[in-house]
Amino acid sequence: MLAIGVAAAVVTTLVAVLIPWLPVSAGKESHRIHFVYWFTTAICIGVFSVVVAVLTYSVIHFRARPDDDSDGPPTHGHTTLEIVWTAIPAVLVTAISIVSAVVLAQNGHAGNDPLVVKVKAQQFAWAFTYPNGKSYGYLTLPEGRHVKLDITSQDVIHSFWVPELSQKQDAVPGQHNTIVVTPTRLGTYPVICTELCGLGHAVMRSHVEIVKAADFDAFLKSGGQQSGPAGLAVFQENGCGGCHTFKPAGATGKVGPDLDNLADAAQKANRGPEAQFVQESIVKPQAYIAPGFTDAMPHTFGSQIPPDKLKALVQYLVKGS
Amino acid sequence: MTDAVLTDHHHAAPAAPQGYRRLTAPGWLRVLWVTPLFFGLGLGLPVLLRWLAHWDPVWKGSVLVSVELVTTPLGFLVGLGGFDYWAHYASGRPTRPEDHSGHGARSWRDYFRVNTDHKVIGIQYVVTTIIFFCIGGLFAMLFRAELAQPGDQFFNPQTFNVLVSNHAALMIFLFIIPAFAGLGNYVIPLMLGAADMAFPRLNALSFWLLPIAGVMLLAGMAAPGGGPSAGWTCYAPLCSHQPLGQVFFNMGVQWAGASSIMTALNFLVTIITMRAPGMTFWRMPLLVWANFTTSLLVVIATPFIAGSQFFVMFDRVLHTNFFEHGGGGYVLGYQHIFWFYSHPAVYIMMLPGFGIISEVIAVMSRKPVFGYRLMALSLMAILVLGFSVWAHHMFVAGMAGWLRVPMMVTSMVIAVPTGIKIFSWLATMWEGRIHFTTPMLFALGFLSMFVIGGLSGIYLASVPIDIHASDTYFVVAHIHYVLFGGSVFTIFAGIYYWFPKMTGRMYDERLGKLHFWLTFAGFNLTFFPMHYIGLQGMPRRVADYASRFADINLFISIASFGLGASVLVFLYNMANSWAHGPAAEGNPWRALTLEWQVSSPPPVFNFDELPQVVGNPYEYGVPGARHAIFGAPHPEPVGAD
Numbered sequence: 001m002l003a004i005g006v007a008a009a010v011v012t013t014l015v016a017v018l019i020p021w022l023p024v025s026a027g028k029e030s031h032r033i034h035f036v037y038w039f040t041t042a043i044c045i046g047v048f049s050v051v052v053a054v055l056t057y058s059v060i061h062f063r064a065r066p067d068d069d070s071d072g073p074p075t076h077g078h079t080t081l082e083i084v085w086t087a088i089p090a091v092l093v094t095a096i097s098i099v100s101a102v103v104l105a106q107n108g109h110a111g112n113d114p115l116v117v118k119v120k121a122q123q124f125a126w127a128f129t130y131p132n133g134k135s136y137g138y139l140t141l142p143e144g145r146h147v148k149l150d151i152t153s154q155d156v157i158h159s160f161w162v163p164e165l166s167q168k169q170d171a172v173p174g175q176h177n178t179i180v181v182t183p184t185r186l187g188t189y190p191v192i193c194t195e196l197c198g199l200g201h202a203v204m205r206s207h208v209e210i211v212k213a214a215d216f217d218a219f220l221k222s223g224g225q226q227s228g229p230a231g232l233a234v235f236q237e238n239g240c241g242g243c244h245t246f247k248p249a250g251a252t253g254k255v256g257p258d259l260d261n262l263a264d265a266a267q268k269a270n271r272g273p274e275a276q277f278v279q280e281s282i283v284k285p286q287a288y289i290a291p292g293f294t295d296a297m298p299h300t301f302g303s304q305i306p307p308d309k310l311k312a313l314v315q316y317l318v319k320g321s
Numbered sequence: 322m323t324d325a326v327l328t329d330h331h332h333a334a335p336a337a338p339q340g341y342r343r344l345t346a347p348g349w350l351r352v353l354w355v356t357p358l359f360f361g362l363g364l365g366l367p368v369l370l371r372w373l374a375h376w377d378p379v380w381k382g383s384v385l386v387s388v389e390l391v392t393t394p395l396g397f398l399v400g401l402g403g404f405d406y407w408a409h410y411a412s413g414r415p416t417r418p419e420d421h422s423g424h425g426a427r428s429w430r431d432y433f434r435v436n437t438d439h440k441v442i443g444i445q446y447v448v449t450t451i452i453f454f455c456i457g458g459l460f461a462m463l464f465r466a467e468l469a470q471p472g473d474q475f476f477n478p479q480t481f482n483v484l485v486s487n488h489a490a491l492m493i494f495l496f497i498i499p500a501f502a503g504l505g506n507y508v509i510p511l512m513l514g515a516a517d518m519a520f521p522r523l524n525a526l527s528f529w530l531l532p533i534a535g536v537m538l539l540a541g542m543a544a545p546g547g548g549p550s551a552g553w554t555c556y557a558p559l560c561s562h563q564p565l566g567q568v569f570f571n572m573g574v575q576w577a578g579a580s581s582i583m584t585a586l587n588f589l590v591t592i593i594t595m596r597a598p599g600m601t602f603w604r605m606p607l608l609v610w611a612n613f614t615t616s617l618l619v620v621i622a623t624p625f626i627a628g629s630q631f632f633v634m635f636d637r638v639l640h641t642n643f644f645e646h647g648g649g650g651y652v653l654g655y656q657h658i659f660w661f662y663s664h665p666a667v668y669i670m671m672l673p674g675f676g677i678i679s680e681v682i683a684v685m686s687r688k689p690v691f692g693y694r695l696m697a698l699s700l701m702a703i704l705v706l707g708f709s710v711w712a713h714h715m716f717v718a719g720m721a722g723w724l725r726v727p728m729m730v731t732s733m734v735i736a737v738p739t740g741i742k743i744f745s746w747l748a749t750m751w752e753g754r755i756h757f758t759t760p761m762l763f764a765l766g767f768l769s770m771f772v773i774g775g776l777s778g779i780y781l782a783s784v785p786i787d788i789h790a791s792d793t794y795f796v797v798a799h800i801h802y803v804l805f806g807g808s809v810f811t812i813f814a815g816i817y818y819w820f821p822k823m824t825g826r827m828y829d830e831r832l833g834k835l836h837f838w839l840t841f842a843g844f845n846l847t848f849f850p851m852h853y854i855g856l857q858g859m860p861r862r863v864a865d866y867a868s869r870f871a872d873i874n875l876f877i878s879i880a881s882f883g884l885g886a887s888v889l890v891f892l893y894n895m896a897n898s899w900a901h902g903p904a905a906e907g908n909p910w911r912a913l914t915l916e917w918q919v920s921s922p923p924p925v926f927n928f929d930e931l932p933q934v935v936g937n938p939y940e941y942g943v944p945g946a947r948h949a950i951f952g953a954p955h956p957e958p959v960g961a962d
Binding site for chain 1: 326371406473477478479482495546547551552556558562564612646647651652686688689691692693694695717718719722725726727730733734736737740741743744745748750751753754755757758765768769772773776779780783784786787789790792793852853856857858861862863864865867875913940941942943946955
């Protein structure tokens with residue numbers, strides 16, 4: 001039985017070690033979370049091996065022959081044994097609880113001077129706002145600095161997750177939830193919405209770029225200007241590409257109508273000139289629903305896109321530049 | 322069942338109604354006209370009231386639907402005769418308490434009416450739930466087809482979300498919970514030495530609520546605007562702004578929940594008051610103990626999900642603001658109320674399975690259950706702890722921060738009583754004479770898979786790991802190891818174990834084993850890789866995903882079709898053996914518990930002679946040990962404990 005147990009432990013350990021179960025760790029918090037993961041895994045391998053050993057041994061050795069109608073020995077229990085298998089798991093889960101609680105407390109520390117980034121989620125886009133008031137549809141973070149993300153939602157519940165940073169937090173309307181991340185590894189990683197938030201949930205994606213501290217300062221100073229038309233920035237900030245296809249922006253969303261043929265659509269809708277139709281469809285999407293679609297687009301863009309940006313967006317959508 | 326009992330003058334069926342009386346007698350003919358009547362009532366009343374009050378519009382979909390989903394099913398139940406006896410009693414008309422014409426099954430038609438026999442009801446439950454199991458499984462294969470490749474294949478996101486939501490809702494509310502209720506219904510009165518359940522008419526009614534709930538969930542898919550698509554968890558505020566189908570979900574859950582509560586009350590009263598002479602609590606089989614604790618969970622917790630679903634529906638229909646932030650509601654309040662039911666619901670879906678496994682392992686290993694009292698007490702411990710862990714579903718939700726560590730500790734501590742059960746089952750097998758019948762294979766499959774599901778549960782109980790893994794495929798893997806590797810395996814074990822008793826015929830052992838191995842392999846190939854993609858970064862409930870997960874998702878989809886195909890073996894075995902299987906003996910497993918001491922299937926009123934319980938139910942290997950004797954001259958009163 002010992003041999004079976006050792007074999008099970010070896011095999012499980014190999015499975016645990018050889019398969020890269022976790023994504024690369026790109027932050028201090030995820031280092032710690034990975035540590036809890038491995039601590040728990042070591043204990044679980046032990047428990048699993050014991051169970052597998054006893055189970056396999058019993059199945060092999062206590063198999064009844066086809067004509068064997070006899071009963072086993074009438075063992076009703078064994079008090080010491082029962083105390084042991086109550087106490088040992090209790091000790092093990094207590095150990096995991098303590099390690100988890102310590103890591104949870106450490107991962108909540110934002111230090112004295114964290115960079116605070118406001119994260120606003122809405123169907124189906126992310127907006128990240130920096131202390132200088134500028135906001136973007138993607139996240140840029142400096143390496144090696146505590147960052148406090150202040151997360152909220154405009155409509156339904158969403159959830160902010162970067163697998164490589166491990167930290168996750170729901171965005172809840174009317175609430176400001178915070179998490180701390182401390183990036184340690186340069187690179188670009190996905191930002192994923194993990195809470196079912198409606199039709200565009202699967203495409204509610206953005207990315208986080210972790211840059212050197214100096215580059216980050218430069219990014220803040222430059223205002224993070226992207227090259228390209230002003231309307232493109234508005235298009236990206238508001239996550240339009242999550243639902244709509246629009247070739248000039250490289251957007252391929254399929255939840256809402258294709259925006260590449262707006263002129264035709266405006267004609268079919270017969271609601272005034274193209275620019276007027278496009279603007280109405282953004283600020284009051286329920287006024288006209290394209291055939292084959294439902295009233296799924298948020299009604300909030302009218303109040304959240306300032307007039308100058310709206311103008312740029314309409315122009316961009318109509319002219320493609 | 323013997324004809325002698327049924328032709329007894331007390332139990333004689335009244336003469337079949339003739340002429341117009343066929344329309345007023347309880348049954349499907351009456352359903353045909355009473356249901357439309359109630360439908361009209363549900364339509365006319367709100368419209369009339371709105372018209373009188375000058376409310377605009379007079380026809381309002383969400384209002385009409387919520388009223389109709391109460392009145393139409395009521396009409397169906399009235400037509401079928403679910404309330405006849407009580408209506409007679411309440412209106413002072415003569416009732417015949419000794420009339421057993423609605424009891425027992427003489428032909429297949431008796432399974433399609435309000436029947437008060439717990440054995441008929443048990444079979445009604447099991448067959449109905451298996452139908453919904455197949456529908457729910459079909460939905461799973463449909464969305465696995467969509468997930469075989471990234472991007473859009475067959476379904477738009479709305480349809481995908483509907484399939485995912487209804488897959489879970491059907492499996493939980495229409496399969497696992499009621500399947501256990503069905504097995505318990507059949508077995509508990511027999512195990513206790515009782516003639517039936519304490520409230521047979523309530524029992525009949527609680528079954529008929531079930532198909533109503535199932536049809537309602539399915540009908541929601543065809544609702545104008547789209548079906549329920551906010552997941553089975555139906556989180557506010559998303560679900561208050563979904564298409565009309567969501568109301569079908571809100572109300573469907575009410576009907577399933579009502580059914581569940583009624584059955585649980587019935588189980589509790591039956592177990593407390595209807596034990597045979599000598600059947601003390603410490604002599605009850607563990608299946609009865611398991612259903613006793615489960616029923617306590619159901620009656621305490623289920624009203625909370627009823628509340629949560631009513632509140633979100635009111636937010637939509639009546640413009641209340643329970644969970645609407647804009648109106649001063651508390652968004653996370655929904656999750657607190659929902660999980661205060663839905664975490665205990667995990668044990669509602671597991672404890673009866675623990676009971677089944679204790680029966681099967683003891684009988685098939687020919688040994689007493691190891692540590693019987695601790696096994697019963699650990700069920701009670703899970704019951705108590707189960708109410709103190711709900712917020713571990715909300716570690717990333719943004720609830721009060723201090724709640725996280727205490728809820729983590731209680732969640733971890735549940736591993737202790739669960740561990741006691743696992744180790745005790747292993748010790749029961751130790752030095753036994755193990756017979757590898759199909760129920761035993763499923764019990765062993767359960768044991769190994771549930772250990773994996775339990776261990777991945779430890780990961781998710783740890784707050785930091787949960788922060789990473791929450792809402793990913795890791796959770797999907799975990800829940801399927803617990804609810805499929807756990808609950809569904811035990812349901813299969815139970816169905817095979819009691820099949821001879823329920824049908825009077827033996828199933829095909831070779832096909833049963835084939836079914837087990839196909840299920841076991843298909844299950845692991847489908848769900849084990851989900852741990853990996855979840856930790857790597859694939860969220861749950863998405864119709865589209867990053868292309869780096871394409872290969873492994875294709876693999877999972879193919880495996881899931883194999884898993885689906887394994888059910889065909891089961892269905893064929895069940896149908897064919899029920900029709901043509903060899904006759905079963907009264908006690909093919911040489912078990913000691915009471916249900917095996919009567920014929921297969923048992924007499925209409927279970928016991929021709931009152932059993933006298935004289936010992937423990939699992940005394941295998943004890944020379945001359947008896948659980949019960951029949952025909953004892955002077956029955957002792959039931960023990961006061």
